[in-house]
Amino acid sequence: MKCRKCGGTAVLELRRHNAAFCADDFQEFFRNQVREAIRRHRMFTIDEPVLVAVSGGKDSLALWDVLIDEGYRTTGLYLDLGIFDYSVESRGKCEAFAAARGVPLMIKRVEEEVGAPVPVIKQVTRRPPCSGCGLSKRYLMNRAALEAGMPVVATGHNLDDEAATLFGSVMHWQMDSLPRQSPALASTHPKLVRRVKPLYRLSERETAAFAFLRRIDYIVDECPFAKGATSIAHKEILNRMEDASPGAKHNFLFGFLEKARPAFERAEAVVLNECVRCGQVTTGTLCAFCKLADQVKRSV
Amino acid sequence: MKVVLRNPRREVELAGNRRVKDVLRELDILPETVLVIRDDELVTADQLVTDADTIELRPVMSGGAQ
Numbered sequence: 001m002k003c004r005k006c007g008g009t010a011v012l013e014l015r016r017h018n019a020a021f022c023a024d025d026f027q028e029f030f031r032n033q034v035r036e037a038i039r040r041h042r043m044f045t046i047d048e049p050v051l052v053a054v055s056g057g058k059d060s061l062a063l064w065d066v067l068i069d070e071g072y073r074t075t076g077l078y079l080d081l082g083i084f085d086y087s088v089e090s091r092g093k094c095e096a097f098a099a100a101r102g103v104p105l106m107i108k109r110v111e112e113e114v115g116a117p118v119p120v121i122k123q124v125t126r127r128p129p130c131s132g133c134g135l136s137k138r139y140l141m142n143r144a145a146l147e148a149g150m151p152v153v154a155t156g157h158n159l160d161d162e163a164a165t166l167f168g169s170v171m172h173w174q175m176d177s178l179p180r181q182s183p184a185l186a187s188t189h190p191k192l193v194r195r196v197k198p199l200y201r202l203s204e205r206e207t208a209a210f211a212f213l214r215r216i217d218y219i220v221d222e223c224p225f226a227k228g229a230t231s232i233a234h235k236e237i238l239n240r241m242e243d244a245s246p247g248a249k250h251n252f253l254f255g256f257l258e259k260a261r262p263a264f265e266r267a268e269a270v271v272l273n274e275c276v277r278c279g280q281v282t283t284g285t286l287c288a289f290c291k292l293a294d295q296v297k298r299s300v
Numbered sequence: 301m302k303v304v305l306r307n308p309r310r311e312v313e314l315a316g317n318r319r320v321k322d323v324l325r326e327l328d329i330l331p332e333t334v335l336v337i338r339d340d341e342l343v344t345a346d347q348l349v350t351d352a353d354t355i356e357l358r359p360v361m362s363g364g365a366q
Contacts, residue, residue: 001344011342015331020344057362160361208335208360209342220358222307235361239332 012209015246023213030210033201034066041184043196044152049073051150051193053141054097054105056090056219058211059156061097063199065214067154068101076105077144077153079137082117083223090219097216108144110136114289115296122225124299125292129225132292139289143280145193152194160204162197163249164234166256171234179264182257189272189281203249204235302354303327321345323355334359 001010003022010020021029037043044050052067054060054076067074078094081087091107098105111117114136121136122129141153162181169177183200187193199207211218226232241248274280275287282288303312303323314323320336320343336343337356349355 001346010344013344023342058360059362203332204362205332205335205360208358212335212337212342212358220306222359222362226362232361239330239361242332243330 011213012206014206016203016242016250018246027210027213030062030202030206031066031070034063034198035070037183037198037201038196041182041196043154043184043198044072044194046071048152049075049148049150051075051077051106051141051145051148051153053077053079053137053153053155054094055079055156056093057156058216058218058220059158059161059199059204059207061093061156061216061218062207062211062214063154063156064097064103065101065211065216067198068103074103075148075150076103077141078105078107079140080107080109080111081133081136082109082111083119083225086219086221086224087117089221093217093219106144106148108140110140113140114293116300118225120300121292121296124296128229130229130231133225135288135292139280139287142191142193142195146191150193151187152196154196154198156199156207157197158199158202158204158207159249159253160235160238161231162200163238163253164231166253167234167238168230175264179261182261191274191279191281192272200253301349301351304354304356306357307359315351317348317350319345320347320349320355323349324357327357329357333361 001013001020003010003025004019005025006022008022011023012026013020050067050072052060052064052074054064064074064076076094076098078091080091094105114121116124118129118133121132125132145153166181169181183197185195238249270283272281272283273285275282275290276285277290278287280287301314303314305312321331324331331345334357337358338353
C-alpha cells in the first residue's frame with residue numbers, strides 16, 4: 001500500500017478517506033485535522049491559556065502533544081480517580097510526559113474532592129462506576145480551570161467517543177443531551193469555562209496511531225471499570241457498521257452536527273443557577289457534585 | 301507466527317504465512333479496532349506476515365465515563 005501523498009510505503013490505511021499514509025504524512029494529516037477543528041469551532045486562540053485534561057491514555061496525550069507543538073500555552077490536568085494500579089500507572093504516564101516536554105501538570109485527587117475514590121463511589125451510589133466518575137471529572141475540570149484563570153478546557157474525545165455518545169443519546173432520545181453534544185461548548189455562565197474537543201474529527205485508531213508514531217508512552221490497558229460499559233458496547237456496534245460501510249461513524253456524527261443539532265439547540269432553554277453550597281453552576285439549587293459528596297459522606 | 305493480543309495480554313500461534321487482513325479475519329478482529337505492529341512499526345492490512353514474525357494487535361478502544 002502506498003502513501004497517497006508521497007508514494008512511499010504506507011503505515012496506516014484510512015478506509016473512510018479512501019487513503020493510506022506514510023508515517024510523516026499521516027502525522028501531518030493528523031495535525032491538519034486538529035487545526036481544522038480548532039479553526040472551525042473557534043475553540044481557542046494562540047493567546048489563551050488552555051487546560052488540557054489528561055488521563056494517561058492515547059487520546060489526551062496525543063492532543064497535548066499536538067497543542068504543545070502548535071505553540072499553545074497549555075497546562076495539563078490529571079484527575080486521580082483512585083482506581084488501584086490503573087490510576088498509579090496512568091498518573092505516572094502523565095507525569096513522565098509533562099516532565100519530558102517541560103510543561104506544567106496539575107493533579108487533583110477525586111478522593112480529596114469527593115470524599116472517596118471512584119471504587120468507593122461506585123459502591124455508595126450503586127450506579128455504574130462511569131456515572132459518578134464522569135460527573136466528578138466534568139465538575140473538577142471546570143472548577144480547576146476557573147481557579148487557575150483559564151477560559152477553556154480541552155479534552156481528548158475522539159470521533160468514536162462522540163459517535164458512541166450520540167448513538168446512546170439517540171437510542172434513548174435524551175433531549176437534554178442532544179443539544180449539548182458539540183465539539184465546542186461555549187461558556188454560558190461566568191462560572192462555566194468553554195469545553196472543547198479538538199480530536200473530534202479523528203478516529204480512535206488514528207489517535208492511537210499518532211501516539212504510537214510519536215512514541216508517546218501511554219496506558220494501553222483499559223480502565224478496569226470500563227468493561228461492560230454501555231459506551232464500549234455502542235462503539236462495538238458502530239465499528240461493525242464501519243467495517244461494512246467505511247465512513248459510517250463519520251457520517252453519523254457529522255450529519256448530526258451539521259443537519260440535526262441546530263434543531264435540538266433551538267429547543268433547549270435551561271436556566272442556570274449557582275449551587276447554594278459550592279457556588280458552581282447547576283440547573284437546581286444543590287449541584288449534582290455536592291449531592292454525590294453528601295451521599296459519600298453519609299456512607300463512608 | 302506469534303500474535304500478541306492485549307486486554308488481557310495473551311499470545312496465539314498461527315502456522316504459515318498470510319496477509320494481515322487474513323490474520324485479523326481468522327481471529328475475528330475488526331481492522332478498525334486495532335493497530336498492527338511488527339518490529340516496532342505499524343503495518344497495513346495488505347502486508348504479508350511470515351511464519352517467523354511476531355505481530356502485536358494493540359486495541360485502540362477506550363471508554364467509560366465521558
